[in-house]
Amino acid sequence: MYALVDCNNFYVSCERVFAPQLAGRPVVVLSNNDGCLISRSDEAKALGLKMGEPYHLVRPLLEQQQVRVFSSNYALYGDMSRRVVQVLSNFAAELEIYSIDEAFLDFSGMSLLAPDLPAYGIRVKKTVLKHTGIPTCVGIAPTKTLAKLANRLARRQATTGVLVLSTSEQWEPALAATPVADIWGVGRRYGRKLQEMGILTGAALAALPEHWLRRHLGGVVGQQLWHELHGQPCQGWNPAEWDEDDQLQPAASRRHSITCTRSFGRPQHEAAVLAEAIATFVARAAEKMRRQGLSAHLITVILGTDRYAPTAGPTTHTGVVSLPVSTNDTAALTQAALHGLHRLRRPGTAYHRAGVLLSGLEPAAQAQLGLFAAPAADQPRRQQLMATMDKLNARFGRQLVGLAAAGVAKDANGQPKAPAWAGRSAYCSPRYTTGWHELWRVG
DNA sequence: TCTGGGGTCCTAGGACCC
């Protein structure tokens, strides 16, 4: 059996932990660049506010209804997520971190619990709430897909927030009551297609032959879905592992890419500004890569023009630079990325977004050596430099030290100032749990 | 003026290799 533990309205719940006066009031959290609504309290949902809605379109309604608005604060949400996972790790031998606000627990080998699964689920929920202040819902079933379904239905049970679907007698009615587009793995496109074919519920989907799903729902992916809906586990399992800092992380070897992309506050066309932005993104992605003990031999530079312009043609342009030897050295990666940027950029074009993608990842300790390129003599010192940089930035705040290529945006008094390409973030809460100067004040 | 970011898997065509 698997349990899916899903945090309710996660980003809003994180903000409310440190602003308890917002309980019962409508609250929303915006995406980066204050672009869209990406988390809504129940009260905000009741006002008809939709997920992903552009902020500038609903701003008048938000003001009129006195909805509390937050810019996204990933330093806070990431840390709260870590705390939730830490608590969950006490309730199962293995867990999988599925996203920032969800984790699967593997209950196999705990069959003695079977009669008490609902009670166990309630204990999980209560403990997470007590230790972190974050409300959750728990769905328990023999496959991940059915656990997802159980979780969805658990949210409606305001009483307990826990639902167990252990037998087909239990999950079949649940499938029958669920619109097909709400089944995990059926998105908007497939959902519409299935509805047009008269397949309206999860039960109708499960009743089709296995080969039909393989044919119409993305091949192997659809076939797996069929098995999952029939109680036969088919989804992979990517267990979390303890890292050197005693934190649970998704198993590093399974990660295939690391990206850092941002929309700009306003369009940018200057080569120098784009270069500083790209160098900043490389620094962040490389730091993340080092934290996971990986190195990359491919770096992709991404430039995006206006996605919403009424012109045809692609708005995302990418250029791949391959490195002779895989590395996680920020300087080497920056050099490669700036080379890629130079090739990719079209002078005079205004870009709205940019980013980098690191791929061809492998454990840094086992990185393939170059056939012709001897390891640089200063390599050990460079690695030490990166490790020191990471430590300083971790302790004293992001980007305390970095490459000059990433820009040194300071005002006349030497105080840090946002770079030209920075996005909007007008309503950001403090980093209550990760910044010494931003700790929560009580009383 | 204004529309996110980070992932996964799969497919396909063109250019190139032998």
Place this chain on the structure above:
DNA sequence: TCTGGGGTCCTAGGACCC
């Protein structure tokens, strides 16, 4: 009259998830 099969790399896009 007639033109293979097995690859890689790059770019782009479609589907899904949160």
